[in-house]
Amino acid sequence: MAVQTVATGTTAAAADLGPASGLSCRECGATVPLGPVFACVECFGPLEVAYDLPVGDPEALRKQIEAGPANIWRYAPLLPVPADVAEKPNLNPGWTKLVQADNLARELGVEQGKLFVKDDSGNPTHSFKDRVVAQAIEAARAFGFTTLSCSSTGNLAGAVGAAAARAGFRSCVFIPHDLEQGKVVMAGVYGGDLVAIEGNYDDVNRFCSELIGDPLGEGWGFVNVNLRPYYGEGSKTLAYEICEQLGWRLPDQLVIPIASGSQFTKIDKGLKELIKLGLVEDKPYKLFGAQAEGCSPVSVAYKGGHDVVRPQKPNTIAKSLAIGNPADGPYVLDIARRTGGAVEDVNDEQVVDAIKLLAQTEGIFAETAGGVTVGVTKKLIEAGLIDPSLTTVVLNTGDGLKTLDAVAESSQATATIRPSLEAFRDAGLAH
Ligand SMILES: *Cc1c(COP(=O)(O)O)cnc(C)c1O
Ligand SMILES: [Zn+2]
Numbered sequence: 443m444a445v446q447t448v449a450t451g452t453t454a455a456a457a458d459l460g461p462a463s464g465l466s467c468r469e470c471g472a473t474v475p476l477g478p479v480f481a482c483v484e485c486f487g488p489l490e491v492a493y494d495l496p497v498g499d500p501e502a503l504r505k506q507i508e509a510g511p512a513n514i515w516r517y518a519p520l521l522p523v524p525a526d527v528a529e530k531p532n533l534n535p536g537w538t539k540l541v542q543a544d545n546l547a548r549e550l551g552v553e554q555g556k557l558f559v560k561d562d563s564g565n566p567t568h569s570f571k572d573r574v575v576a577q578a579i580e581a582a583r584a585f586g587f588t589t590l591s592c593s594s595t596g597n598l599a600g601a602v603g604a605a606a607a608r609a610g611f612r613s614c615v616f617i618p619h620d621l622e623q624g625k626v627v628m629a630g631v632y633g634g635d636l637v638a639i640e641g642n643y644d645d646v647n648r649f650c651s652e653l654i655g656d657p658l659g660e661g662w663g664f665v666n667v668n669l670r671p672y673y674g675e676g677s678k679t680l681a682y683e684i685c686e687q688l689g690w691r692l693p694d695q696l697v698i699p700i701a702s703g704s705q706f707t708k709i710d711k712g713l714k715e716l717i718k719l720g721l722v723e724d725k726p727y728k729l730f731g732a733q734a735e736g737c738s739p740v741s742v743a744y745k746g747g748h749d750v751v752r753p754q755k756p757n758t759i760a761k762s763l764a765i766g767n768p769a770d771g772p773y774v775l776d777i778a779r780r781t782g783g784a785v786e787d788v789n790d791e792q793v794v795d796a797i798k799l800l801a802q803t804e805g806i807f808a809e810t811a812g813g814v815t816v817g818v819t820k821k822l823i824e825a826g827l828i829d830p831s832l833t834t835v836v837l838n839t840g841d842g843l844k845t846l847d848a849v850a851e852s853s854q855a856t857a858t859i860r861p862s863l864e865a866f867r868d869a870g871l872a873h
Contacts, residue, residue, distance in 0.1 A: 457584035461496065462522035465489040465671055468773070476522075478585045478663065480670045488769070489671045490711075491522045500720035504690065512537045514573055514679040520715060521679070522672050523580040531609045532579060535572035536679050538564040540687040540835070545803035546816075550823055552830040558693070560684055561806055561838050567604045567628060568841035569597035569762070569809070570705065574676035575605045578665035581672035582611065587663035590634075591615060593650040594666075595643050595701060595762045596625030597840055602665055603632035614662075616646050621761060624844035642756055644767050666702075677705040681712025684835050685722050692722050694832035697819045699811045699839055700731045700740050700785070701763045703770030710777045730828065731774050731785035732818035734760035734793060734810075740771045744778060744785035751775070759790045759848050760810040762840060784827050788817035796820065797842060797849055809840035810848050 457476045466473045469487025480489055496503055496519050503519065510516030514536030515528040528534070539561045547557035562570040575598070582590060589612045592602045599615040606613035613634030617626070618641060630636045639646045650667055653659035665673045685692055692713060698706045710729055716722045733741045736758025743751045751771035756764035768774075778785050788796070793810055796817035801807050808816070819836050822828040842849070859865040866872060 457581075458524045459491075459522040459580065459584055459672075460524055460527075461493045461519060462491050463494045464492050466492040476584075478581070478587070478668045480668055491671050491675050493520070493522075495520065495715065495719060497719055503719060504721055507686070514576060514676070514683075517679055517682045520682065520719075522577060522675055524584075527580060530580075530583070532576050533566040533572055533605050533608055535565045535576055537683060538562050540684060541804060541806065543804050543836075546800060549799060549803055550820055550830070552823065552834065556831065556833050558684075558688075558833070558835045559800070559804060559806060559838055560680065560835055562680070563806070563808065563812075563838060563841035567597070567600045568844065569601065570677070570680065570837075570839040571597045571601035572605070573679050574598075574673045574704075575601040575665055577676040578663065578669040578673040579605050579609055579611070581669045582663035582665075583609075585663065587661060588612060589614060589662045590665060591650070591653075591659070591662045592665045592667075593617075593643065593647040594629070595764055596621045596629070596844070597762050598666065599636065600625065600628035600632070603629055603634045603636070606634055607632040616650055618642050618646055618761075622845050622847060624846060625761070628844060643765050644753070647765075647767075666704075670704075674704045674708050677708035678712030678715070680705070680837070681709045682716065685713070685716055688833070688835075690722055691833075692716070692725055692727050693835045694726075695728045695730065695783070695828055695834040697730045697732055697815045697822070697828075697834065697836045699763055699815050699837060700733050700771075700774055701765045701768065703731075703740060703768045703774040705839075706731055707770050707773045707777060710781070726782070728781045728783040729777055730783045730818070730822060731778055732815045733785065733787040734758035734763055734814050735787045735789040736760070737764045737766060738787040739766060740768055740774050741785045741787040743771065744775055749775060758793075758810075759845070760793055760814050761845075762809065762811045763814060784822065786818045786822055786825075786827075788814060788821060792817040792821075794848055794852070798852070800838070801842070806838060807842035808838045809842050809845040811840050812838035812842070813848070815839075 467482035513534040619638040737756035753767040793813035797813035
């Protein structure tokens, strides 16, 4: 990968990103000022946002959060955003439903009242990606970018297009050429430029890394490349919301989908911050990662006992998770092992079955990524790795309307009849 460490926007000193104090290297701990950089100059390790967090008075902080808006900006004191972020033009994502899934629990053999689905299909562009893009936009504003870009497995392209339209940025996003129609249309409708690349996501990502290092991409904010440290922080809000919605309690077990692994690692970061701030009681929690068998580099490494993730060529209906060379894979392995969790995968047939199971028990229509998490939850319960007597939260990160093909064939009209009572009686459905 072409690594660029030199800022191309305005100087870092001008950036007001609230409690963010700088960037630190996840490998060697070196620190640098806030700027549009993503790799450490010392060791090329990934940079992440460091904070001056408001420690000391958890009761006051909890009250401040609870009095905030019903979106991710209630957590602005814990995010790399200016204090007046809620007044800027953005899509105000987050504060999605945490659904107590008693019907699904019964099907899976989980104790009543212990299973929850965090349903992020309720976000403005119907996936969790609105959370991460909202952070990246604030960084883009602070660093003076005027064009927003990304490499996307589908949902991110739509989230960037929509957020750019509302915030007044130009956008130009890159996707693999073979995505679902729902994802392509969602990415195109907001009026930015949409470029389909002849290749898979890893080809798209490599292309974007080259573009950043070239004059052609100068002045562009790639939300998941040169703005990646800020982008990633958006996933912490899932951890915050889940704990607040549980009554300021940590869940015991969380099942999280893995594409690049960013979301998984940042949920862990968010949970640790809540403990450090005294907003939740410190106790152990387990993080479980979920992949599709047709793109399971992290799950294969986990089960093989490896520390290194070997890239794969993706072939699965769970296209939003189809990253064959996941940047945060090794960190996911660390966290799954440290917390006592696991990483598991399910095949495409199990993904479809799980989408239908969730729809038919809870009335939630998940995209294929949600089928992956529900399917993996079922598998891990059966394997005895998820304890059915403890509180478990399963993430649904996207909307089934974007991946209709997965279930279209098996979800057709029960009968097609003439508009007459006789025809209806003959169809045998009046019982
Ligand atoms: C992007 C995405 C994820 C997770 O992505 P990470 O790169 O692992 O953070 C999960 N679900 C859906 C639907 C997505 O679009
Ligand atoms: Zn370093």
